[in-house]
Amino acid sequence: MAFVNLILFNIFLVSVNCELPRINGLKLSFMEPIGVYVEWNTVPYKSMPLIKGYKVKLWSIEEQTTRNFKLLNGDQYPGLQRNDIAQEPFSIEHISKNNVSVITNSNAYYNMARIFMSIDNLYEIRVNTFNATAEGPMTDPIRVKIVKSVTEYTMSPKVVKPRPIYKALGLRRIDSCGVSIITNSSDGEPFIHNSYL
Numbered sequence: 245m246a247f248v249n250l251i252l253f254n255i256f257l258v259s260v261n262c263e264l265p266r267i268n269g270l271k272l273s274f275m276e277p278i279g280v281y282v283e284w285n286t287v288p289y290k291s292m293p294l295i296k297g298y299k300v301k302l303w304s305i306e307e308q309t310t311r312n313f314k315l316l317n318g319d320q321y322p323g324l325q326r327n328d329i330a331q332e333p334f335s336i337e338h339i340s341k342n343n344v345s346v347i348t349n350s351n352a353y354y355n356m357a358r359i360f361m362s363i364d365n366l367y368e369i370r371v372n373t374f375n376a377t378a379e380g381p382m383t384d385p386i387r388v389k390i391v392k393s394v395t396e397y398t399m400s401p402k403v404v405k406p407r408p409i410y411k412a413l414g415l416r417r418i419d420s421c422g423v424s425i426i427t428n429s430s431d432g433e434p435f436i437h438n439s440y441l
């Protein structure tokens with residue numbers, strides 16, 4: 245009788261603890277050639293037996309692009325201005341209907357992934373845990389985009405020198421956003437690329 249009680253008690257414990265855990269600390273950083281290194285906190289040690297691993301999901305988000313010339317740099321000469329505007333709402337509730345690519349890490353200790361992206365494409369990234377039958381709640385989304393200065397460059401006939409290459413990584417989170425510039429030069433010609441992630 246004591247034996248049976250013990251088993252029931254164990255089943256009860258498992259069933260109250262089986263919610264798949266949420267992931268915290270999602271971070272993205274620039275990766276060569278074009279992409280991001282994605283990292284998050286592993287789930288707490290006691291939750292590890294509940295999960296088989298992590299899924300990193302990547303959606304490509306559509307944008308609308310407009311271009312126009314504008315006087316830049318103290319009105320010296322016209323520069324190209326380009327505007328990209330995301331065509332899908334950015335929120336915790338919205339899940340893009342676009343096809344999703346999934347990277348599966350079948351190991352609860354393996355808390356990173358490398359994502360190769362196309363330049364100038366906007367992506368949304370979320371991560372969750374999974375077990376054999378279910379998936380845990382997704383992290384809040386992060387939007388990310390990398391742009392590069394080489395293909396479209398403002399012409400200035402007076403200046404002839406090696407073209408510096410600029411790459412900019414734009415990130416948008418639910419509560420913040422930011423841009424990092426990666427370049428091999430400290431000067432360049434004006435080019436404005438507005439991206440509304």
Ligand SMILES: *[C@@H]1O[C@H](CO)[C@@H](O)[C@H](O)[C@H]1NC(C)=O
Pocket residue numbers: 262263264375376377378
């Ligand atoms: C997976 O997790 C869900 C709930 O989060 C749970 O109901 C289910 O029993 C788990 N499946 C396995 C095989 O552990």
Ligand SMILES: *[C@@H]1O[C@H](CO)[C@@H](O)[C@H](O)[C@H]1NC(C)=O
Pocket residue numbers: 343
């Ligand atoms: C999305 O996936 C579906 C089914 O796998 C496929 O038929 C469709 O062509 C895909 N669409 C794009 C834009 O890749």
Ligand SMILES: *[C@@H]1O[C@H](CO)[C@@H](O)[C@H](O)[C@H]1NC(C)=O
Pocket residue numbers: 406407408409428429
């Ligand atoms: C920056 O790198 C590109 C390609 O790697 C090269 O063509 C260019 O000359 C470099 N610019 C400078 C200023 O070093």
